[in-house]
Amino acid sequence: MASFIIRRLIASVFVLFAATFLMYVLVSLSGDPLEELKQSNAPNKAELMEARTRLLNLDVPAPLRYFIWLGGIFRGDFGISIQNQPVNALLANALTSTLTLVTIATVVAIVLGISVGIISALRQYSGFDYAVTFVSFLFFSLPIFWVAVLLKQYGAIQLNGWLGEPTIAIPVIVIASLIAGVLWMSLIGGSWKRRGIVFGVATLATAGVLAYLSATQWFADPSIGIVVYAALAIGIAFGVTAVSTGLRNRKALYGSLGVAALGIALYFPMMTYILNGMTLWVFIGLAAATIVVCGAIGWFIGSPDRGPVIRTTIIVGVLTAGLIALDKYMSYWAVYSNSSRIRGRPIATVGASTPNLGGNFWVQGIDLYTHLLLPTIAIILISFAGYTRYSRASLLEVMNQDYIRTARAKGLTQRTVVVRHAFRNALIPITTIIAFDVGAVVGGAVVTETVFGWTGMGRLFVDALGVSDPNPVMAFFVVTGTLAVVFNLIADLVYVALDPRIKVS
Known part of the structure; x- marks a missing residue:
């Protein structure tokens, strides 16, 4: 496997060299970076044009200029933009904004789309299947800009008015x-x-x-509370165990219920003491501790077949801990909504954050979520349709294979047949789709970013291309191209993990 990875990486380097050379030449020939200055009436127009020519090395032919740019790349420098700004800084800001916006939306779309697609395949030709098919094609056909505008009107303007008296x-x-x-x-x-x-x-x-x-009027000051939390934690324990191992696996069930009981016991200490004065690193540390503790519970209970039990207890632990964090966020909703910067209109329509908001970790988190809400929903609605249709078609194809009929003939339960045999092989074509989507994810959602006022990778690319600024365009291309190559390599390795018949050699 090591030799396979090395060969792929070497081939990918040559592909990126060729692609970046072609892209650089095309961008350089697509327009004139001096066009704006040529049309200006500035008295020092000649000096400005000469300065920009020196800044971008425009007096060097485009094929040779590529190697000057390539030398800067080896030093970790993407160059200077037309506005005399470091492209590294522009790229860092755009990449952070895009990863914050699009990654969350894509992950939710993948999980939701695959789950709904699988259920639709298992309920083939039922009312649920027809409804999912109709909704999927409806969302797939909707233009993203129209969906974004409707969300701003009804998901922010109208909803904010309703939240005044919910x-x-x-x-x-x-x-x-x-x-x-x-x-x-x-x-x-x-x-x-x-x-x-x-x-x-x-x-x-x-x-x-x-x-x-x-x-x-729960939406004015929402909360979960210990009673609802306890019911949800126990329900999560049973539900996750039923899907992950089946309720007949008593060790997994007891481990899940133990994790749920631990979450219930820690509810008041967490809400009253531990989660106060929270910082990002403490939050990450608590999340890591949750995974370790729940994994340890599964390890002690799950002998001799510990793997499925550990997996189940960790999933239950993450979900139950997430509910506590969600309840803590909810406890600050009224504080956030009634602050002087929000003025009772918490659902944001533009931007990534509220200027000069202030507040603690939880208030800042709510502000991030409210700004992410509408653009995330817009991207999910469009991406959901594709993942649903692919996962449904893939599972239906797998369910008609001979080995599935053999598994059923052996007397295996429907859960075992679907989860252990069919679902694993159905993920192979979906893995390909996800790998190809990664480049588009990091490339940014140009229309969504424009409508909701996010300055991400898509806006960086379009704005730079509009003024024939090659360095930001090439920074965009290098990042998205590299990630596309890397994730396609990861997809090949995932194929091997999903299907032992596939050999990387």
Whole structure:
């Protein structure tokens, strides 16, 4: 495997050299960096043009100028922009903004799209399958700029007005409850009697929850509370165990319930003492400690087959700890919403942060989330359709293979057949799609960044290309090209892990 990786990396270096040379020459020939100065009426126009010519080495032919630029790359210097700004600084700011915006959206879209696609494949030709297919094609056909504008109107302007007095109208409760009942009925499936029971229970439960949230105006000052947290923690323990190992694996179930009980026991100490005075590094340290402790619980309980138990307890631990962090964020929602910089309109429409907001770790976190909310939803809605359709088609193809019929003939449960046999092989084509999407992810969502006022990689590329500024364009190309090559290499290695029949040699 080491020789395979080395060969791929060497070949990738030559590919990047050729691609960057071609890109540099094309960008250099696509326009004149002096065009703006030539059309200006400045009295020192000649001096300005001469200074820019020296700055960008415009008196050197483009093919030779490429090697001057390449020498700077080997020193870690991407050069100077037309505005006489270091491209390294521009790239750092743009890359940070893009990774903050697009990475979260892509991860959520991948997880949500694959999960919904798998459920849709397992419920083929059901009402749920038809609904998912319709919604997927609808989202796929929507232009991103139109979705972004609608989100700003109804997800920010209208929603901020509603949050001033967050009561839910009775017709909305009725319609939402009926939709929830139909969704759960289609998802659970079974006989019509069973579907009717599920529809009734889901409809009444949804109506009760929405009526309670409306009566208490929960959205004005949200919280989870120990009772709801305990119920959610126990539900997470059962749900994750059912999917990960099956409830028949008692050691995994006991480990998950132990982790849930530990989370319930630590709820008040965490909320009252430990999470106060939080910093980013302390937060990361607590997250790492959660993984270590939950893994240790799985290791002690899971003998002799520790792997599945450790995996299950870690997932349960991360989710239950995440609920505590979410509740702590919620406790500062009213403080954030009523601050002088927010003035009761917490859902942001432009920018990445609120200027001069101040506040502690939790308030700053809420500010980041509210600015990420709308652009993240816009990207998820568009990306969700593709991942859903690919995962559905891939799983349906795998489920018709001979080895799946053999596994069922041996008497394996449906969970074992899907999770251990079908799902693993269904991920192979999806891995290819994800690897190809990485370059586009880091390249930035140009339209989304423009509508929501984010200055990321996409804006950097478009703005530089518009004024024929080669250095920022090449910085963009080097970063996205390198990541695309690296993630395609990772995809090849993932193929080997998913399918032992594939050999890297």
